[in-house]
Amino acid sequence: MNATTIAEGVRRGELSARTLAEESLRSIRARNDELNVFLHVDESGAMAAAERVDDTVSRGLDPGRLAGVPIALKDNLCQVGVPTTCSSKILEGWRPPYSATVVDRLLEAGAVPMGKTNLDEFAMGSSTETSAFGPTRNPLDPTRVPGGSSGGSAAAVAAAMTPLALGSDTGGSIRQPAALCGIVGVKPTYGLVSRYGLIAFASSLDQIGPFATNVADAALLLEVIAGHDPMDSTSLPEPAPDLVAHLDDGVAGRRVGLVRELIDGADDEIVESVQRAADVLRAAGATIVELSIPELHLGLSAYYLIAPAEASSNLARYDGVRYGLRVDADDVTAMNEVTRTAGFGAEVKRRIMLGTYALSAGYYDAYYGQALKVRTQMIDAFRRAYRQVDLLVGATTPSVAFTFGSKTNDPMAMYLSDVFTIPTNLAGEAALSVPFGRGEANLPIGVQLLGPGRSEAQLFAAARVLEAVERGS
């Protein structure tokens, strides 16, 4: 059952939130040992939330637009009293004394958070293999990765443990796992969703977004969590946009750019899916324009300077003084050092060193400064493209889900799995991945739709066109 149907049923009193939560707990228990999706299942919190929803319904009040819908939270989102680790030993055992704005909004809308899902440590990775608590397995083929960094949240939805999940996307961490797990994943416009309570990886790139089995559910979830938040200075000033109301707007009259750089280097089966998606959009009334945006090739290198630079500063606070892991030593400097050495994994250390170097005196201009200039070029390049077309279409990933260990020894190969998704984060714009077609071993392929800032309604409408064909075939 999808989230929209569940919420309608609960609001009408035909479904019990408590029963739905119990069913969700059963499906989590059935496969969590095998797949390692949830790091923490908040059984008592979920049951309490579900009972509040049923109680609200029984008193004749409106329990909200996500009434009784079980949802999984990536474990870099703070929920008061619930262990939050970022899949890192350095935060093991920490329970936040406050909740993220998105968590508050979910609870106000009647959603039922089931627990916290696995991720690459501090969201640094594309396979969930850098988690300190073991990798998550792809529910569609447990010998393969679910993608990352939001691999746990994508797997929770793909394994039908919860109909919805929240992830965060810094360079593709929602769209890539959504593609690899055969579900819908959305990276909203920077500032559309409050980051308050999202544990930062790279602040200027991070954005919270939805996972769902279908486009309508993703739009509904985004409407609930979006809109201005005074706790986040980078939050856009306006309230949440109308998305559900525009789901059936279609693409007639829209101009869609098929971007060469967003399929270059992808496997043939992926390129074929993207071209077929363009055909479907054309058949639905869109004009397809073949485009080249050469600057997109620069995205990966700029990203791997900007994101680690911000991370090196954001992760400084894990010093053993106030919370999380502390390894004792003779003085405070030594304590900082041994704590961080013991608490962080190899990929996190690599990026902290990279970022520290990029910001250092004498290197700033050549690295971080240069990356900022590239970022500006990227923003300008997208802006020029969006003068010609309304939306862009391309691949989400270069390949379908890969097997464990196939990229862990080669960071560059791993980084390349985000080559198509990173430019959107650098530009602060919107994009989503929608399942379209199948590839090797019948694994799902994700097609990426990209648009300028605040174009979510158009993106969802276009995704619905692809989804209808995908479901019909």
Place this chain on the structure above:
Amino acid sequence: MTLPNGWEMVVGLEVHTELRTATKMFCGCANVFGAEPNTRVCPVCLGLPGSLPVLNERAVSMAMAIGLALHCTIAPSTFHRKNYFYPDMPKDFQISQYDLPINARGYLDLTDSTRVTIERAHLEEDTGKSTHLGGTGRIHGADRSLVDYNRSGVPLVEIVSGPDIRSSLQARLYAGELRAVLIATGASDGRMEEGSMRIDANVSVRRSGDPFGTRCEIKNLNSLRSLQRAIEFEAERQVALIEDGGVVRQETRHWDENAGTTSTMRVKEEAEDYRYFREPDLVDLAPSAAWQERVAEAMGPMPAQRRAAVLELLGDASGAQRDAVDVVIDLGLERFVHATAAAGGDVPVAIARVANELAATDDVSRLSVEAFVATVAMEARGQLSATQAKTVLAELLSTGGDPAAIAAAKGFEQLSADSLGGTVAGLIEANPDEWTRYRDGDDKLAQFFVGLVMRETRGQANGKAVIAELQARR
């Protein structure tokens, strides 16, 4: 203090002042001094994972008021992160301003007519406060360290002067004048003893006419006296070092208040690379012209103008009177002086009473301007002696009321009106020889009789009234 002949010191000061906002710079926690440790904290000022800063509008207004008072240009600005590890800094970076400060390039005129350049006055957040137990009281070698995060995130403005100061006394004048300006803007309480104003001094020496020498920075000077002493010691140390054939190393030095000496904290090579970069969690700051105008309109006159207005009432002021005027201005009590002048009263007496009797109390709210003017007038007319006037003021300050009624209740008026004549007559009778000599023109003997009257009345008589009484009987 003077340096050996031919030597000159060059000093620039960095002054940190806490802003008197109700809440902290990036969160809603109360900005108060002296609360129970770690009770004015939240996820934001504790830098908990996932928390985000939101800029306090009042802090920006106050920073602009400081900039306007220092004749700075208010410019569009940005926030940066200054990255370094320290346990009392919860995020292990400080949010500060770097290449684009809110206030750029202004000046402050000192009472000795020197104009000191203000390079910048920028916004930043304060850190928590560490207490190191055991060892020397500093972090290294301590048995334990306690951290209070109540101060973490309190808004600060850092005011950086140019290297325009040439003596320790001038440094003190600068810091004192700046403190008066900060208090006048309402942005700071200027309380150095509570750490709400802290000073770092950059000191170098040179032979007159030479280019600037290598500077040392003395950290955390917490009183005007420490500032002056530390600069003197440091300049003398540098001169002695160079005259002995040594070279000054660029370094940060610690001032030891008890020993009266500075010592090395860290040399330049050990200086941190702060890896400044734009704070991605905050947006750019570009206060509108209308906002700047609102701040400017809300500001009263600055201490220099107010001081000049009082000095003008005095005409020729002595050194002691100038000091008294400084006190009056620092305390913001010149309304009493101006009211006295407007009533045609005795301005020097009014200044002396404000700088002494009013300055001695924290609270002047019960004393009305009218009552003050009336008291000064009674003193001038000889209805009250100086001692009696001080007694009446003390009563007015503690309970308020009418000075004539207080004087009557204490019997002061009766003394001056009726019994003074009787006292004088009695003393003339008891000292016939002195009285004869006085009548014969020996004016010095007036003071002899005044002294006797004062002893008799335990100082409650008015000297001028006594002389008037003597002359009437001459």
